[in-house]
Structure formats: C-alpha cells, structure tokens
Amino acid sequence: MNAPLPKRKLKVATTSLAGCFGCHMSFLDIDERILDLVELVEFDRSPITDIKHCSPDCDLGIIEGGVCNAENVHVLHEFRKNCKILIAMGACAINGGLPAQRNSLDIRDILAAVYARPGRGVHIPNDPEIPLLLNEVHPLHEVVRIDYFLPGCPPSGDAIWKFLTDLLAGRTPTLGHGLIHYD
C-alpha cells in the first residue's frame, strides 16, 4: 500500500489596494492562532514576507481595499492570474468602502481641492511613477471574478479565523450572529 502523500501547505498571498491596512491589522488579531495557521499555510506575497510578486501557484489570495488607481488594477489582475481562490476582505474590497465616497464628486474638483493652495498655484502631481487615479473607486468584483467575500470594516480577528478555518477545512465559510458585521 502506498504511503499517503505528504500534506502540502497551502500558499497564501495577501495585499492591500485602496484600503487602510486595517484588515491586515485585524488579521494579526487572530493572535496566537497564527501559529496554528502557519501549520496549514505558508505566506507568499504579503506585507509579512515583503515578497513583491505572487508565485504562479498560490492557492489563496486575500485582498483588502478597493480599486482606485491603475496600479490597483494591475495588482488585482496579477492576483487573479496566480491565485486559485480570491477573497475580498473588508468593506472597501466589497463595495468600495469609505474611499468610494468620492465617487459622487468630480475627480478634477477633488484634485483641485487637494492641490490648489491660495497663492501657490495649482500643481497636480503628474510624475510617471505615480499610478494614474481612476475616476471612481471600484469594488473588486467589478474588475475580476471574486470567489469569497468577508465583510467588515475590518472583519474581526475571530471572523477572519472562522472564515479561514472553514475554508481550509473544505467548508463554505459562514459567519453567524456576532461575526458578520459591515462596520
């Protein structure tokens, strides 16, 4: 009888687009349970590892923040291409969140309001290294296909833990009362 295959750790990549990094902070709120998590997963591209690009064989991609500029679009496409499963984590990833409150305003008016200073003229930064701003902030599922959504601003450490342990155990993640929150 063949010996069972060694269990492979799942590769997890994470990133923050137009978000505040609060969801990643909340991720750390799973506290010592992160030791149980690293028994099951290894982190690929992530602020924890500082790897700049996803490996082509990632299993999970966890993304916080919406899409507000050209670089966000690029990173999101890279995640979709390299990750088997994409999770939109947090309010900004799911409906644009607070950054999307600028969507009712004209982008030229916003830039002028931010950069025009009385007596100092208007100089809107246009260095080619600065990602081009989009007219509107978009939730992730309007740009690429998203497999799972984890709401919250941010989702609590307990919600993230329940969501990930459900998923890693092969169950459809569900959050009951007290864990499902939009704020």
Place this chain on the structure above:
Amino acid sequence: MSDPKTFFLDEEEIPFEEGQTIIQAALSAGKYIPHLCYHPEFKPHGSCKLCTVRIDSRTVTTEDGQTVKIPGRAAASCTTPAQAGQHVESEVPEILDLRRTLVQMLLVEGNHYCPSCEKSGKCMLQGLAYDLGVMDPHFPQYFSKREVDASHPDILLDFNRCILCELCVRASAEVDKKNVFALSGRGNTKHLICNSESGKLGDTNLAATDKAANVCPVGVILHKRHGFEVPYGQRRFDRAPISDNPAQYAPVKEQV
C-alpha cells in the same frame, strides 16, 4: 362559540383574528417574518417585498409516480389577509434566496457605507442582511449621486440611504398630521422630497419629537448631536439578531 381561526406558517399552526394580515398574525404569535416597510402602527404599504411568502404550494404525483411540488403564489405578507387553513411558506430556501437578493439590490442601489453611518448597529436593512447571511453585494455598485440636507436645526437628512419605504411619509401624514415628506418621480429617479417651497427640511414644520423624525429604519433621518452614542458591540443588532423578539413588531393593541 366558533373555533379560533388558524392558518399554517411553515407547517406551524398560527391563530389569527378577522382582518389581520399574515405578517400581523405571525408576529403576534411570536413568528418573525422579515420586513422593512411594514410597521405595526401604520397601514401596510407592500413596497419593500422583504416579507414575501409563498401561499398554498401543492404537491402532486405525476403519471409516472414522481412527486412534484407546484409552488404557490408569492405574496407580500403585510398586505395579504390571513385566511383559515391556508399554508404559508416563509423560512424556506427559495424565499430566503429571494429576500437575500432584495437586500443586495437595496444595498447596491443606495450608498450604504455602514462604517460611516450613525445608524449602523441599529439599521434594519443592516440587521436583515446579517440575519440573512448576506456576505456580498452580488450586483455592480450603483454609486447614485444624492444630496444631504442639513438645513434643519435638529435633523439631518442623508438621502443616500433612502430605501423608499415611505414610513416617514406615512408617519407624517397619519400621526403628525403635517405631510412633511413625500416621494416624487418614477423608476430609478424616484426620491424622497420635503414639503416646503425651497424643498429644504429646515423650511418645513418638522419637529425632532415628531413620529416622522423617529421612524426611519435606515440612516436617512438622523438626529443631530446624537451620533455614535452606543459603543460598538453594544448596539441593538450587536446584542441580538433582528429576528429575536418578534413581539416588538406585533400590531399595537388599541387601548379600550
């Protein structure tokens, strides 16, 4: 004396009084049916459709011996009178899916940014979405462009979150006798308006103590200087799901 009249809600026998609608009888009996535009003190409106139920589905056996369920008619339980012996389905997967879709449509149609909304934690739309397990918006975000009216000294109007339930319209007309609010337009241009020459709330005779100023189920009509008073974790729907204690939504008994 005749037997009390009853109908069946998810196979459970529910008593009702003559003239009661399905939702009134269900809530009186302690059975929760989700709703947004229904309010125990006002005439039913039937606009949000969250309280949709299926009535009198039938099971038939075909010629080849297969059992087939023929779905009954879908109806808003807030406007449909209860009838003796009828079979009503509410907590069944197909109806829950329908309600989930309705909540998702309401969430994407307005600008519902819960983290910055003072109603968060006690918003009925949010409470319903939690209860139905809505994890995603499903539809593209509409990002409607709507104004805010801060002209009233005590009340702020944020039209971004209006779900057109008309509770404020009905409260103002039926209880306050003031007709401060109305809906105008059709289709996706339909919106809440204030009854004053300028169109501003500050030029109406609305008082902060009026029923209309205290009945909004979402975060449109907000009292100024009262934001975020209850800490996160202790707010209404933090403590208990919206479906707990259905009696709070039961019809108000008239005092004799």
